[in-house]
Amino acid sequence: MAKYIEMIRIRFLMMLAYRTNYYSGILIYSINIGAYYFLWSAIYGDKSSIQGMSVLQMTTYVAVAWMARAFYFNNIDREIAMEIKEGKVATELIRPYSYLGMKTMQGLGEGIFRLFFFSLPGMVIVGLLFPLELTTNVSTWGYFAVSIVLSFIINSELNLIAGILTFFTLNNEGLLRAKRFVIDLFSGLILPISFYPAWAQEVMKYFPFQGISYIPSMIFTEGFRGQAIIDGLMFQLMWSLILLVPIQLLWKAAKKQLVIQGG
């Protein structure tokens, strides 16, 4: 276990080496949140609530969804793809650790870094600019913390799957882009799932995407209460376990298929 923790530390150090990149990131995220804030204000107009959400809840939803994204989002799919393309995966396979486990830990190191150097300062800035409703309920914060950890797990698992597919296609830039777009759209980052037509909501129950952004954001804005929170967390937990199966199968097949490119 010590080696995995050491890996989180190393990734944290690596991110720290390039920390200035992040300050511009905060600006971009703030602009994004601002744009959604004005968009939603216009849509709400005089109405006090749509689909049971007030405009204040909606603004908070958008802000939290983006800031949570900074935590669960990582580039391990691209990194795996690149390491396969450049043949660097060879040097990873001669180490006595699980490659996918190490990649996940690197993602976690990156996530923790972003949480402290991006999400927290970003949230303060956004809180100064726009009216947000941050709950004072300690248990809500607790559920939210559990929920974004599960978001991280589900998102990383999807990234691992997308990355491993590179073993078979050797170049899957298109797939990675499509995956990113699908996640942004269906996870509830851009639009809460409750705003989708009923049939679409029904279909999305059979996909893991809403476990990434919709559920933690709804918990935080107290759009979910009581049993709904437990159901949401169970949904996330279930998917984080189910996704382990395709990862194991793909990884097994990938190792057989493995061709080290270059040399």
Added chain:
Amino acid sequence: MANAIEVEKLRKEFKSYSSRSGLIGAFRDLFTRNYKIIRAVNDISFTVKQGEMVGYIGENGAGKSTTIKMLTGILTPTSGKVIVNGMNPHKEREKFVQTIGVVFGQRSQLWWDIAVQESFRLLKKVYRVSDQAYKEHMEHVIETLDIGPLLDKPVRKLSLGQRMRCELAAALIHNPPLLFLDEPTIGLDVLVKLKIRKFLKEINEKYNTTILLTTHDISDIEALCERVIMLDEGKIIYDGSLQELKANWGEGKQIQFQFAKEVAQEELNVLTADLKVQWQAGERENVWTAHVSPTDMSDVIGRVVAKYEIKDININEISTEEIIRNIYEEGVVYG
């Protein structure tokens, strides 16, 4: 003594796609692809004893790297048996890699953006090396390779020679009994090469470390290895001592004549018809090289000098490099 490496009838096949030419061909490729099976390693067998230093040589594309990748558990063999350090590399990967060290000269295994010592620290944790063992072993390694001053620099700021020395140290953190070096001296200057060779000899003597080395630099092999395994098109064409290889192939001398005037090969052949001589045109004008056995040397020189006007004469031993080049060209080893 136990065998470090046992390989029997090892084979690796790759499927390779060939693209059709032209636009129509490209469209056809979308639906059906032509592919053929390429055999990169073709039923090779050999064993390496613990503590041996073996040179593994061959032309580009002969299958050296593919073999090393199978021996280190990165690639799965198509068929055949591989036992390294008493284990099947592919089956027990995590346990197995604990017992080997690998250096790929062409790719770095240190983390690019962080200081060398952070990489070392991570590897120390990864290989579960105790503080005491690390201190005892690595202090010596760091001193011998002279990398102490480099430890706090990020890898991307190191020169190639500095980086290679750090890579070597990184591969030895867990003091493995078996070391694979894939072109470790590629692109290095003579001084760094000498330092690395000296170091490799030292750890071989001190820890009885087995070393399997691939290289295109024959002087590496001459300096380090008593045994060479030579590979051509996926097959082993020679496996034995370097000494023997030289004795069988390197017998005789080369005499290079630079003539004042143009000379035809016919004339030269006629001149030395009763001796064992092979004439070969040199790279420059009017330069001819005679390959002769040592006993005929004075005869050849005498006859040529008597008949022609000579500007220059050189007498050379046949170098190992030349021997190996000859073998590559002919593809088999006689004798």
